Amino acid sequence: MDGRRRTVGLRRAALFRSKASRRPSEPPEAWSDEARLAYNMEKSIQNGIFAAIAAGIFSSFLPLFAIEALHATDYQVALLSSLPQLVNFLVLIPGALWLARLRRLKPFTAANLGLGKVFMLLVALAPVQPWLDPAWWVVLFVALMNVPTALGALGWQAFIGALIPPERRNRFFSRRNRDTTLWTMLVVLASGLILNAFDKRSPGPYQAFIALAALFGFLETAALVQHVETASPEDGVRGMGAFRGLLRSPAYARFFVAGLFFNFAWQMAWPLFNLYNVKVVQATALWLALFTVANQLSQIIAFTAWGRLAERFGGGPMLAVTAVGMATAPTLTVLSTSPVYLLFVNFFTGLFVAGTVLLLFNELLAVSPAEKRTAAVALFNVGVGVVGFLAPQVGVWLAGLIGLHGAMHLSSLLRLLAAGVFAGGAALAARAPEPRVGAKPAEAERTG
DSSP states (O other): OHHHHHHHHHHHHHHHHHHHTSOTTSOGGGSOHHHHHHHHHHHHHHHHHHHHHHHHHHHHHHHHIIIIISOOOHHHHHHHHHHHHHHHHHHHHHHHHHHTTOSOSHHHHHHHHHHHHHHHHHHHTGGGOSSSOHHHHHHHHHHHHHHHHHHHHHHHHHHHHHHSOHHHHHHHHHHHHHHHHHHHHHHHHHHHHHHTTSOTTOHHHHHHHHHHHHHHHHHHHHHHHTSOOOSOSOOOOOGGGGTTTGGGSHHHHHHHHHHHHHHHHHHTTHHHHHHIIIIISOOOHHHHHHHHHHHHHHHHHHHHHHHHHHHHHOHHHHHHHHHHHHHHHHHHHTTOOOHHHHHHHHHHHHHHHHHHHHHHHHHHHHHSOGGGHHHHHHHHHHHHHHHHHHHHHHHHHHHHHHOHHHHHHHHHHHHHHHHHHHHHHHHHHHHSOOOOBTOSSOBSOOOO
16 A cells, blocks of 8 residues: 555655646747647647547437438438549648648647637538428538538648657557547547437437537647647648658558558448438337447456557558457448447447457557658548448448348448458568657658
């Protein structure tokens, strides 16, 4: 007991020293590097919690809002998944070129994320818009929302990549993802319980919760503004020259190919899950919330473990493992229409979603040449945008051709093949290892 008290006392003393090192009389630029990093990490977690709550509420109930309340067609449901990806494709390259000219990333990022939440509010107002069918207004506003959102996400990835040192990323993002997922789980569960008390065909309750999601989005923007940004973006290659030669980097090229193939297999099933849960299972808002909660609960459990495994075995091999786990999700889902069974399926597959979300982002930052980080992130996201536009359309087309069950099984098979591509890339990297970003001494690239 005495040893535990002494440990707690030392931690409190360290925290006090950290806070004392950034006295209010000093400008943020005068803080020590460690104090500035600790402050930015704290604000990043707050920012992540608000962002995840906003996205969790919006994405959890948007399909039910569109299908049940607004009677969206299968084609419109597919567009809700694919149009945002097309928008990514159209705006990310110009956005990366613009970002490369900026001395500060925070104002650009905050402005775009805040504007995206204005369009989220407009989604809530879709039922009262004139001229078009309300479901088409939802499709339109979701597409427009993703113009500033895509630019803001690009800015955030470059911004956070510069703020968090490479050697701290796995552990920090494990903690950040765990905390954000916990809060999202609690809020989505409460939202589902409340929505379950209303008629699922009534648009009013969905409108209220989408507006609430936008409010959390504005809080996300406020937390981002509070970050301390002192370093300018990397003094690297500017303009279109920043994109030249990226795919000649073996580490980046391997990750690029494997990541896009996996994203195709992953995203082709996204509208199929919505259609299966709402039309086949006929899940209520409460059950949809419980599916999300089960998935997120297992993510909370798994985030820290995936971060440690990646530090020990490398991100590439662990991505192959997570892809194998993700391959089970579509097939396991269509084996039963029992909501209780699907609850357990969502819990199981959430273990691998945690690894996928964590490792895809960390590996992208790790394999991106430091002097071309913004361009490298943008190029990959453009590729994901192209794949993300096509994949849901292909998924819905296949569902009409071979049935919903057949399309889900095919998605599982393709995800399994993607795991093989990740494993092959990791094997090539092990045979011809390259220096890692943030290694000592720091180098430009990391194996993927």
